Amino acid sequence: MEYSIENTLNLLENKGVTLIDRRQVYVSPDVSIDRIYPGSVLYPGTRLTGSRTLIGSGAEIGTEGPAVVNSSVIGAGASIASGYVTECTLLPRAKAGANCHFRGGTLLEEEANTAHAVGLKQTIMMYGVTMGSLINFCDALISGGLSRKVHTEVGSGFIHFNFTPWGESGDKATPSLIGTATEGVFLDKPPIFLGGMSGIVGPKEIGFGAMTIAGQVVRKSVPDDTMYSGERTSFEKPFSYNTIEPSEKHIRIVRKCNTEYLAQLYALKAWYREIRMKRSMICGDEELSLVYTGALETLDECVKERLKRYKSFASQWGTDPFNDACMHAEAPAFAGVIDWKTDLPYDKWIWSLSAEEKSQLHDWLASCADMIKNNL
Numbered sequence: 103m104e105y106s107i108e109n110t111l112n113l114l115e116n117k118g119v120t121l122i123d124r125r126q127v128y129v130s131p132d133v134s135i136d137r138i139y140p141g142s143v144l145y146p147g148t149r150l151t152g153s154r155t156l157i158g159s160g161a162e163i164g165t166e167g168p169a170v171v172n173s174s175v176i177g178a179g180a181s182i183a184s185g186y187v188t189e190c191t192l193l194p195r196a197k198a199g200a201n202c203h204f205r206g207g208t209l210l211e212e213e214a215n216t217a218h219a220v221g222l223k224q225t226i227m228m229y230g231v232t233m234g235s236l237i238n239f240c241d242a243l244i245s246g247g248l249s250r251k252v253h254t255e256v257g258s259g260f261i262h263f264n265f266t267p268w269g270e271s272g273d274k275a276t277p278s279l280i281g282t283a284t285e286g287v288f289l290d291k292p293p294i295f296l297g298g299m300s301g302i303v304g305p306k307e308i309g310f311g312a313m314t315i316a317g318q319v320v321r322k323s324v325p326d327d328t329m330y331s332g333e334r335t336s337f338e339k340p341f342s343y344n345t346i347e348p349s350e351k352h353i354r355i356v357r358k359c360n361t362e363y364l365a366q367l368y369a370l371k372a373w374y375r376e377i378r379m380k381r382s383m384i385c386g387d388e389e390l391s392l393v394y395t396g397a398l399e400t401l402d403e404c405v406k407e408r409l410k411r412y413k414s415f416a417s418q419w420g421t422d423p424f425n426d427a428c429m430h431a432e433a434p435a436f437a438g439v440i441d442w443k444t445d446l447p448y449d450k451w452i453w454s455l456s457a458e459e460k461s462q463l464h465d466w467l468a469s470c471a472d473m474i475k476n477n478l
Contacts (some may be wrong), residue, residue: 111129118141119157120141128149130151137392138157142159145163145169147164147167152188158176158393159179161176161178164183166183171187175400178194179194180210182197191399194212194393196212196214196215209227209400216237217235225242225243230254233260240264241411242278243363244294246286248292254281257296258299260298263302263304267343273414274411275305278302283369287373297313303320307324310327312327314329314331321334368429369470370401384442413426440459
């Protein structure tokens, strides 16, 4: 059948999608109707484009204003208040606030949410992570917290600085770990608080239970369970972009941070394939399996970006490149025995894991990360 917007909107309404005002909804020809699920709600000003786009059951798009969703996967019960979301994945019940601007490599897990005017790119917000307003984060993984109520939070007015201008064209080998994936997936680590009107100069590592004071730029990594407030000494000296070179210590730190970041991405991919995807298939939840497929696609893009950025850094400063091939090697399968408890939603299942089950999963996941750290 030849495409027409009227036919498309009729098909959507007939299958149970709610169009608040169909005169103000656009769905492009490359969007598959089969990937727009019954029970979803498209508010006035919604634009859906891209063959990858999926809108899950009960998801709401454009609750507070115009919203563009391009080549993105939006899980069941997730919502986008308004803004622009492209090449991203939001798991069930994730929430993007008004005037969001989410670009490629962005993944929000369940209950992760942002307030208004938040820009994200190559950023992974794990379960329950909350961001205030007027925030810009690129190239970071954020975890920590016990539940939706006891969660890691980024205060309003925060920036993750992901660009260093040294050299011919600068570099973006600057990913920061705020918490980790290997520990964060178990939802049993203390939350992290990054105080507002602040920033982090990547790459850095912030430990679980850490708190950084509002109104500062964090220029060093912060250990677990530490309150941090840094000071910056004033100076003035000659400077040229093309003559300043990073020290050997800085190059070692950049390599270490990028190695750890890639190891965490690899482990998180293994978790999605071996645990999340397997469980969704056991539960017979085809829609959720498609959402997890979207998450894996997003994680693959994150890996690709990090390898590209470090390769550029290594080439510019004459240091050894990574062994990229190990990032494409298949992760070891999880061989433990656990009760999948298919009657429970994902988060409640995680909280129900026995000490033995959690130990098996933890050891396997850590081994996935260690494999990368030993081979990069």
